[in-house]
Amino acid sequence: MLTQLQDSIIQFSGWVWGIPLLILLIGGGLFLFLYSGLVPFRYMRHAVAVLRGKYDKHDSPGDLSHYEALSSAIAATVGMGNISGVAIAIAEGGPGAIFWMWLSAFVGMATKFFTCTLSVMYRGKDEEGNAKGGPMYVITEGLGNRWKPLAIFFAVAGLVGTLPAFQANQLTQTLVDVVGISPENTATSKLVFGIVIALITGTVIFGGIKRIGKVAGKLVPLMVVLYLLTVLSILMLRIGEVPEIIQLIFTDAFSGKAVLGGALGTLIITGVKRAAFSNEAGLGTAPMMHGTAKTNEPVREGLVAMLGPAIDTLLVCTLTALAILASGIWQGFDGNGISLTLKAFDSVLPYNLGSIIICICVLIFAFSTLFTYSFYGFSCLSYLFGKRIGAYYNWIYIVTIVIASTIKLKFVISLIDSAYALMAIPTMVSTLLLAPRVRRAAKDYFSRLKSNFEAV
Template sequence: METIGEAFQALSGFLWGPPLIILVVGGGLYFLIYSRMGPYRYFGHAIAILRGKYDDPDDPGDITHAQALSAALSGTLGLGNIAGVAVAIGMGGPGAVFWMWVTAVVGVATKFFTCTLSIMYRGRDSIGQLQGGPMYIIREGLGERWRWLAVFFCVVGLFGTLPIVQINQLTQVVRDVIFVPAELVDPDNHFTFDLIFGLLVAGIVAAVIFGGIKRVGYVAARLVPSMVAVYLLMTAGVLAAHVADLPGHLLFIVRDAFTAESIGGGVLGMITIGVMRGAFSNEAGIGTEVMAHGAAKTKEPVREGLVAMMGPVIDTLIVCTCTALVILVTGVWQQEDLGGVSMTAMAFGDVLPGELGAWVIAFVVLIFASSTMFTFWYYGAKCLGYLIGAERQHWYKYFYTALIVVGAVVSLEAVFGIIDSAYALMAIPTMTATLLLSPRVLAAARDYFQRLKRD
């Protein structure tokens, strides 16, 4: 397993080289400048849309604006905010968090452009149902000669939407926090536990995903707000106890981002890690969230773009920052024997009384990981449906459920390497199509904002 993990880590490191970083971060910066930061001025209007002020049950689509954002956030507000931040700090040092912030700031513009397109260029699948996503944006917006790019996105999307990171880290935290301390599992021989736990979770996830996207949206809309509130309350408690240290740690993050004094890999290596983990956290420019927002009930593409742009602010600028500060102020990031979600669990365990912190973080990870696993099935199924026909896309549910069990028993390095590699490849068609179609988004935005001012 270690050899496989190292191979996938090497592959992801190669794919996330300077050209792709320029495409993702530079592309987001281009959207920000090209739009003259127009979308950034409409967060208040986005909240009004989210609250249902403009909902019309007769509009085309499957789920409301709120459910679309919740479904997208259930995919992004997952292990990227707990394990992903810990991995970023462990591999790239505290400065990597700064580059995660950069992906979020420009990711606001990226999400606005990509998710506006998700409504603007929805298309019919092989059974006539309205669908959204990068593959339909490419097919409907760029035409038949670009169809190969849509196929490429769907092929790599089948791997990028696997639930292996979520189940892997959920298994790890439940095992290390609950069963190992109780001496019910041998910390050096836990394959049987991992397998049984993976089978149990697979059964729970199957019960939800076989209900379709409407059930996913229903469950996500109830899980996500409460899960974020509980996690932020926990982090607020930890940070309040270290409030005097926060300015120094924030300054350290910024300074380390340009000096890489905490690691030996240099600034470029730190930027690569920060951008990878930022992409895993908010998925701006990757394309998965475009599929969720493409299911929203609306006739106004710009409205869904405004709702979607809130995602990077919530999951990266707020939640990931809280996680990073908890890890830094408690000093656990300097312990070499900790990795992934165990680092975050240890940080809370060091502050909250007794074993309460570790137990609470285990519960939060359960909710975070479960909500993400509920959502990612939908993305993969849409990719398969585009490739072989929507009437056969339900086959992905069985494949997806089986991969939950596999993800529970493989190494952390392998699962992150697989997903990072797939995300890198998914970003190429998503960002390419969005850059080519960006003038149409800007024209639609200008028209919408002018009508909004007149109303």
């Protein structure tokens, strides 16, 4: 029975990530990219100023500063999707999948600008009057109650999509690979690791969004710097191969030769899926976090959110991909996910430094993601049944960590991919319908900014 369920979910994942969803995510994102007139992209310096706290006002509604909101959102994206997800993209789609991840990131920046501007523009409130954001509130507050079934659809899909299955699965796999546990003891060891991970995660997530924001604000800079220094070291050691690798990414992107069956469409879908897993643009998770930002200016938070895919996919994922491809291990490697990344790093760095550093990075990445995702699931359950019932989500979350630590990677990926696909539908539909309101708000905000008036 369980095997049949797993097979059904794997088949559904392959079906739902078809051409219609590809058109909605990439086509919709490209429309938003062009519809914005590229205006937000011209204000990247201003976005950094907002992020640094220049415009912070402590009496503004919300729970997190701009920096804490972006750090928490990045904590969810700069994680296992960058270390393990990129390896999966290369294993399934070859080097060309990275090109389609890049394309998704560019349009994803525009998508995040629109979705996260809307998340502040149409915030809801819980029973205690606290500001809440996310596609479910954007739909009901922006489109009206007659669209509420679409909001419920998102929240239900979000309960599955924000489960910690992938992070827990790959974190325990990393520990097993690095420690060198024998095959006969692997299952028991994963279970033990899962219980320990669940206990550590619980100490943070039961403290609520403010504690999550503060922890993420400290972890994110540390993990990004450590990881980037490691990857840059690998690239320096293989610097002569980098130009050829970059050329391979572009040529393979349009050949599809690395994909089973040689299907270019499959290659594109692989890249888009892994980019969606990496930066979450268009899925609706990040707006839930950015919707809690302390601000009265929706456009400001949209600008800050736009930095996410640039940091996550264009920078971190690219460097990870170059490091894996430079190692040469990816060709003919009998494995996937984190195991490929570990092998690639160890093949270049001496004394197993690759495994040690990756293990440290994975611990930081995975825990930061685990902390943040709990808030997303809590938000979805609270929207459906109220904050009192939503509080029980953290217990479900903790149990899921233990279970996910012991199941197969392919099933985990298919489960999360399926939920992400379903989440993208209401998120993108509502964003496209409300896009004119964002453009009007952006025009007003940038006009005031140019006039040197303080945006209120």
